[in-house]
Amino acid sequence: MPKRQYEVLPGSHGSRVKIKAHGGAVLRDPRINRGTAFTHEEREKLGLTGLLPSHVTPLEAQLHRSYMRFKNASTPLAKFSYLQGLRERNSVLFYRLLSEHLEEVMPVVYTPTIGEAIKEFSFWFQTIDGVFLSIDRPELVEASLRATEIAPEDLDILIVTDSEGILGIGDQGVGGIQICNGKKSLYTAAAGIDPDRMLSVVLDVGTDNLKLLNDELYLGERHARVRGERYDAFVASFVDAARRVFPNAMIHWEDFGANNAHRLLDTYRGEICTFNDDIQGTAAVVASAILAGVQAKREKLGQQRFVIHGAGTAGIGIADLLVDLLVKEGLTADEARKLFWVTSSRGLVTDDATQRFRDFQRPYARGIGELTDWDLDHPGLYKLADIVRNVRPTVLIGTSGQPDSFAQDIVRDMAAHVERPIIMPLSNPTALAEALPENILEWSHGRALIATGSPFQPVVRDDVTYTIAQANNALVFPGLGLGVAVCNADRVTDSMIAASAEAVASLADARRPGQSLLPSINDLRRVSATVAIAVAKAAEADGVAQEPLTNPVQQVFESMWMPNYPELVFD
Known part of the structure; x- marks a missing residue:
């Protein structure tokens, strides 16, 4: 990562800078390069005379040209490649394009297109902004962070992944650095966080992806994913080094596997400034939609009954935040948890001694004794249809990755007992959605309040246009x-x-x-x-x-x- 070739003048918030570079070096620094937008006077002072075409192009014209090139790219991956190249040449122009065409460009720089870019990372690799830390060389962690030459006070956010749980496509090795850069782009486009005050980091602990291990072009460590004590020691060495090098930076954990995500968050949240987007970010945006739905029904959160189909990292994170909000409303934590029924791959999570579940699911296990009077399709099995029939939930949340699991009979059963059911098929991409919005609206006679994980077009029914909320962590x-x-x-x-x-x-x-x-x-x-x-x-x-x-x-x-x-x- 090259040393910065500019100085932001105090009090200017980035609006006034002094360029330290000269000549071609100016054009190679994406933060200060503005290409043909440099005036002739600026070109002379910076040693750029003759290095650019004569015509001076204002930012608005550059934006138009860039947008047309983006539009003309033939495939989503080609669009992604063009945008990545633009970011590496001219970061102001890249973020201006992203900001002004956010709804159109975001699916390319982030989901779903970035998933394909991550898979192709080693093949497409040229250069990338970020830091790669290897579990085989833990002694180099601090030196690697310092090699960025970013001053301690100049970094606000470290976006970190170990690439095990990437976007529903699983273990992607060092290609996961792209998901960090995707999040970095959204931090800037959405909240205006200076891109130079963030850093993407991949913790390369190996990969269990056999396709990558057998690919001669793969750029990461070529061994199985390391787990256990050695993994924990490596993460600890990173956290310790990050605290020394960038003491004011928040660590944003991204796309860690379910077994590690909750554990790492619980380990470090009391020690450092840290945040897990898959757990806390997902929970917050889903809770936002539920709060809006409850307000629309003119009810309280404590009047709801919640069924969460898919008690993984995201599902339990949602439940935990809703419990916090219920406590804020006046319930005790135990009273709040009694309003939740969550499912794993085996059905309802219960305290049955024969059932195995993860530690973070334990607070939501239902007592097997309270289910003795349930009306079941198959004795001893507590599947989603059984839960909906017996609980009569007001809120149904899908984080299962099981397509079409919110079947017609389940939605109709729920809508038969709730005037305005809140139904959220959150699994993405679209192919994994628990149900499609148009079907939910048909089965609920237009009464359902819906939020999805993937973007959907509005649905027109009985002369009403239903705008489908996307529970996007952004x-x-x-x-x-x-x-x-x-x-x-x-x-x-x-x-x-x-x-x-x-x-x-x-x-x-x-x-x-x-x-x-x-x-x-x-x-x-x-x-x-x-x-x-x-x-x-x-x-x-x-x-x-x-x-x-x-x-x-x-x-x-x-x-x-x-x-x-x-x-x-x-x-």
């Missing part, structure tokens, strides 16, 4: 990261996560039929700023903010980097 994590940076929080508390969910919910109004449970992706800047203010205030209330909040709105606004060419200052 509604939460950018604003959370911004809020943490603004107040320099030294922890991410449960109250801060709850505050982010409530902030997003406050921007939705689903009282009228067809209205979305969540704000639009096109409104991410406003959403992220709202979340950041709420998170910073919660951090201050919890005593974890290290910078005073004298004027939260102004402090958040001033902290949001804008993709504009800065004023150049010369000696």
Whole structure:
């Protein structure tokens, strides 16, 4: 990673910079390179005379050209490749394009296209912004972080993956660095976090992906994924080094496997400023949609009965946050958990001695004795249809990865007992969705309140256009990261996560039929700023903010980097 060739002038928030480079080096630094947008006077002072075509092109014209090239790329992967090259040449232009065409470009720089880019990482590799840490060379961890030449005070967020649970496609080895860069792009486009104040990191602990291990082009360590004590020691060495090198940075854990995600979060959340998007980010955006749905029904959260189909990392994370919100409403934690029924691959999670479950599922295990009077399709088996029939849930959440598991009879049964059921098929991509919105609306006679994991087009039914809310983590994590940076929080508390969910919910109004449970992706800047203010205030209330909040709105606004060419200052 090259040393930065510019200096942001104090108090300018990136709007005024002094360029240290000269000649061709200016064009090789993506943060200061503006290509043909350099004026003739700037070209002369920077030693660029003759190195660019004569015509001076303003940013708006460059944006138009870049957008047309993006549109003309023949495949999603070709579009991704073009955008990656643009980011490596001119970061202002890349983020301006992403910001102004967010709804169209986001599926390319993030899901679903980034999944294909991750699979092809070793084949497509040229250069990439990020740090690769190997479990076979743990003694180099700190030196690798310092090699970035980023000053300790100049980094706000470390986005870290071990690549085991990438986007539903599983173990992808070092290719997982791309998911970190995808999240980095959204932090900037949505919340205005300066891209140079973030760093992507992949923890290369090997891979169990046999296709990668047998690919002569694969760029990661060529051995099976390391687990157990050696894995834990490596993660600990990274955390210790990160605290020394970047003491103010939040560690954002991304796409760790289910066995490690909860455990690492629980291990470090009391020691460092850390956040797991798959657990806490997913939970917050889903909770936001539920809060909006409950408000639309003019009910309280404590009046709901929750069935979560898929008690993995995401599902239990959702349940944990909802319990926090229920406690805030006045219930005890034990009372709140009694409102939940969660399923694993074997059906309802119970305290039956013959059933095995993970530690993080244990608080939601139902007593087998309370099920003796249940009406079951098959004695001794507690499947989703049985749970819905006997519980009569008001909220049905799908994080199972089991397509079509919200079958017609299940949705009709739920809708027969609930006037406005909240139904959320969250598994993605679309092929894994528990049900399609148009079917849910048909089976519920248009009464269901819906949020999905994948994007869906609006559904028209009986002259009503139903906007389908997408429970996209981008509604939460950018604003959370911004809020943490603004107040320099030294922890991410449960109250801060709850505050982010409530902030997003406050921007939705689903009282009228067809209205979305969540704000639009096109409104991410406003959403992220709202979340950041709420998170910073919660951090201050919890005593974890290290910078005073004298004027939260102004402090958040001033902290949001804008993709504009800065004023150049010369000696």
